[in-house]
Amino acid sequence: MINTAIMVVVVMTVIGCIFGIILAYVNKRFAMEVNPLVELVEDVLPKGQCGGCGFAGCKAYAEAVVLDENVPPNLCVPGKAAVAEQVAKLTGKSAPAIEPRVAHIKCGGDCTKAVKKYKYKGIKDCTAANLLQGGDKACQYGCLGFGTCVKSCPFGAMAMGSKGLPIIDVERCTGCGTCVDACPKQVIGFRPVGSKIMVNCNSKDKGGAVRKACSIGCLGCGLCARNCPHGALKVENNLAVVVDHHICMEKCSEATCLAKCPTGAIRAVISGVDLQEQTKKEAAANA
Structure with missing residues (x-):
């Protein structure tokens, strides 16, 4: 019994060594050279793995932005301008500003x-x-x-x-x-x-149905759009929509839409925070 056990251990050890040698050879034979710049770019990314850049994680984006000249350095939304500048510097590309x-x-x-x-x-x-x-x-x-x-x-x-x-x-x-x-x-x-107002409703139903479902829903009445002197709002599919937040941010000193909204579906952003x-x-x- 003891000799049999020893033989089993020896055989398994030999088999393990053979497979180890084979794997080492295959790894060396088919190894792909990694561009060191990819790791440098990956290091400056926030590692959120959010996919906001359109790639499957930070490593995939790092590889793409280094190896593909058509991939811009400013696709990392979480990293914002600071990360875009670093990636641009490492890859030698230009990074247009991201809002x-x-x-x-x-x-x-x-x-x-x-x-x-x-x-x-x-x-x-x-x-x-x-x-x-x-x-x-x-x-x-x-x-x-x-x-x-x-x-x-x-x-x-x-x-x-x-x-x-x-x-x-x-x-x-x-x-x-x-x-x-x-x-x-x-x-x-x-x-x-920095935006000043928000439409806190997503309903595309008509006013009557909205009233039955929610006391703070947008009725699509259009009072906000008609009373905005800058044309910053419009009604689409029975729902108030901010056409361009920059109009409010740059031109509006008194948001009349807040006072005119009958349900309070439009609310102010307090000190830049919602x-x-x-x-x-x-x-x-x-x-």
Whole structure:
């Protein structure tokens, strides 16, 4: 028995050595030379692996921007201008300026304002809930409030508020778009940093249906657009839309749209941040 055990160990050892030699040869024979510049570029990227650049992670983008002259150095949205400048310097390319942006929840229908059409008891995930009649909210366009976007954020820039809506920490938000892709309702969009107003609604329904589903929804009445002296807003598919945030930022000193909106679907950005002070504290408590 002992001799048999020894023979088994010897045979396994020999087989292991043979396979090790074969793998070493194959590795050396088919090894691909790595451009050291790829690693240098990857080192300056934020490592969020968000895919905001359009590539499958930071390493893939680093390889593309180094090896392909047609790939620009400013595609890393989270890295913003600072990273774009470093990548441009390393690759010898020019990096046009990128406007910083942050995510925006286009829904104000929290648990105190939005009507529920049934009581959902399934998996606490927006994608799963959306499979059951589009979710439990009477508004088919509203945030479902299960935090799938929060879980997807690679930078910890989101938290769920106590009233069932995500809260965005604009200091951490990089505008990478991961949360946008994760939302099955397409409730999340972008706004430029420094914007003054936001439309907190995503509904394309007509006014009567909106009133039945949510007390803070946009009615598509057009009062905001008709009373804006700069033409910064318009109504598309029964929903108020900011044509260009820069019009508000550069020309508007008094946002008449805020006073004219009958439901409060349009709200001001407070000090460049889309959170009231109390929701900031709420986000910190839930982090």
